[in-house]
Amino acid sequence: MMNEEFKKRFDQYKNGEMSDQEMTAFEEELEKLEVYQELIDSELEDDNEWDVSISPEKQKAILAYGKRKSYLRISVLAVISTLMILPFCTLGSYLYYGMGGKHSTGNEFMETAAVTVA
Numbered sequence: 001m002m003n004e005e006f007k008k009r010f011d012q013y014k015n016g017e018m019s020d021q022e023m024t025a026f027e028e029e030l031e032k033l034e035v036y037q038e039l040i041d042s043e044l045e046d047d048n049e050w051d052v053s054i055s056p057e058k059q060k061a062i063l064a065y066g067k068r069k070s071y072l073r074i075s076v077l078a079v080i081s082t083l084m085i086l087p088f089c090t091l092g093s094y095l096y097y098g099m100g101g102k103h104s105t106g107n108e109f110m111e112t113a114a115v116t117v118a
Contacts, residue, residue, distance in 0.1 A: 097106030
């Protein structure tokens with residue numbers, strides 16, 4: 001949206017459809033953009049001087065390190081997930097078999113076992 005607004009203002013500037021005050025403000029904005037562009041160009045020229053090539057051995061070492069770190073992270077996540085799920089399942093079992101007092105599911109199982117043994 002900002003690009004469309006800028007294009008519209010630029011067209012107005014080219015066609016002379018702006019007031020003097022608007023033209024002055026737009027020219028100041030264009031000067032700022034030129035300064036920014038020069039700064040970006042100078043930074044990119046400085047970046048081109050750097051040697052960013054990495055040897056194949058170093059690339060393999062980086063990939064191996066990333067793979068080990070990934071395996072460790074997945075293993076820790078699996079253990080933590082299991083340790084978080086177990087208490088909720090245990091609590092759910094306690095609630096399912098214990099709720100209801102004398103007529104609870106757990107109590108009925110105990111009575112059934114006692115009658116079967118007797």
